[in-house]
Amino acid sequence: MNKLYIQNLGLIITEQCNLNCRHCLRGKCSNKVMSNEVIEATLSQVSAIGVLHLEGGEPTLAIPTIEKILDYIIKNNILVDKVSTVINGTRYESRLIELYGYIQEYINRYNDETSEIAVSFDKYHIEEIKRLNLLKDYLNNTSKYADTIYYAGYYEICNKLFCEGNAVNLDKKITVPLKPMKTFVTYVGKNNTFDKTNGLCNIGPVVTINVDGTITESDASYNNQNTIYNYGNVLNESIIECLLKNKMKVVKPNKFENKTNKQIIKYYTYKH
Ligand code: SF4
Structure with missing residues (x-):
């Protein structure tokens, strides 16, 4: 099987959440966690x-x-x-920092990129945190994440990122404008290469595998955040077939051509 190169791959690893923000992208929270079958069915198709x-x-x-x-x-x-993850800041998990240590050690060591943990800081998020009386925990945890990374010896910088965008609530089918949306970003990695001008809201098309394996694809750029395409399920269809069926143009990128440290046999990306 030809394997896929995906510029932005989102994995909805869980629908569990301890908050209930009114702008939540995920609609109702549930106890669902991504299964081993979905993880393997997805990653086995990707190089x-x-x-x-x-x-x-x-x-x-x-x-x-x-x-x-x-x-x-x-x-x-x-x-x-x-690797990028966005957390809500109300829970401190030292294991998350350790895992970013592995990312630094085994994944980012082959490139100049900077992985990040971002803590949500938009207006509706803070509203929910205040409603649950968690603001003190949130502030403590945010600086604790940054401190732990710093003392673990990883490159660290805390920053404020301002960007604009829309959040789409899939259950309620409503769009909530986030202006401005602020996100604290803690960088983990060697270099501070995060593109502050583009920020988190202008990353282009994202192929997302939902917690149950369903495949969706959206354009996360400023103007097109609402456009979400639904494809098949990774448990019984290949991602590349789904993209092709939906008239994606599959192209071979030259981005990895000079990488000799790992073998890529076949890789593809796609564009609209
Ligand atoms: S938007 Fe709020 S409720 Fe939804 S996943 Fe994030 S923190 Fe949880």
């Missing part, structure tokens, strides 16, 4: 990933799932430029 977005729900509630994903990537030599 390289530009940015791997580990998304929730709240990712700190699914640490074993993150472990399984990283384990599969490292064991199967999948090239990943960087």
Whole structure:
């Protein structure tokens, strides 16, 4: 099977969350966690990933799932430029920092990219945190994450990122404008290469594998965040077939041509 290079791959690792923000992208929270079958069915089709977005729900509630994903990537030599996760800041999980240590050690060592943990800081998020009386925890945890990374010896910088965008609530089918949306970003990695001008809201098309294996694809750029395409399910269809069926143009990128440290046999990306 020809394997896929995906510039932005989102994995909804869990739908669990301890908050209930009114703008939530995920609609109703549930107890669902991504299964081993979905993880393997997805990653076995992929040879390289530009940015791997580990998304929730709240990712700190699914640490074993993150472990399984990283384990599969490292064991199967999948090239990943960087890993990005957004957490809600109300829970401190030292294991998450350790896992970013592995990313630094085994994934980012092959490139100049910078993986990141971002703590949500938009207006509706803070509103929910205040409603639950968690603001003190949120502020403590945010600086604790940054401090731990710093003392663990990883390159660290805390920053404020301002960007604009829309959040889409899939259950309620409504769009909530986030203006401005602020996100604290803690960088983990050697270099501070995060593109502040583009930020998190202008990353282009994202192929997302939902917690149950369904495949969706959206354009996460400023103007097109609402456009979400639904494809098949990774448990019984190949991602590349789904993309082709939906008239994606499959192209071979030259991005990894000079990478000699790992073998890529076949890799593809796509564009609209
Ligand atoms: S923290 Fe994120 S996943 Fe949880 S309810 Fe808020 S927006 Fe949704």
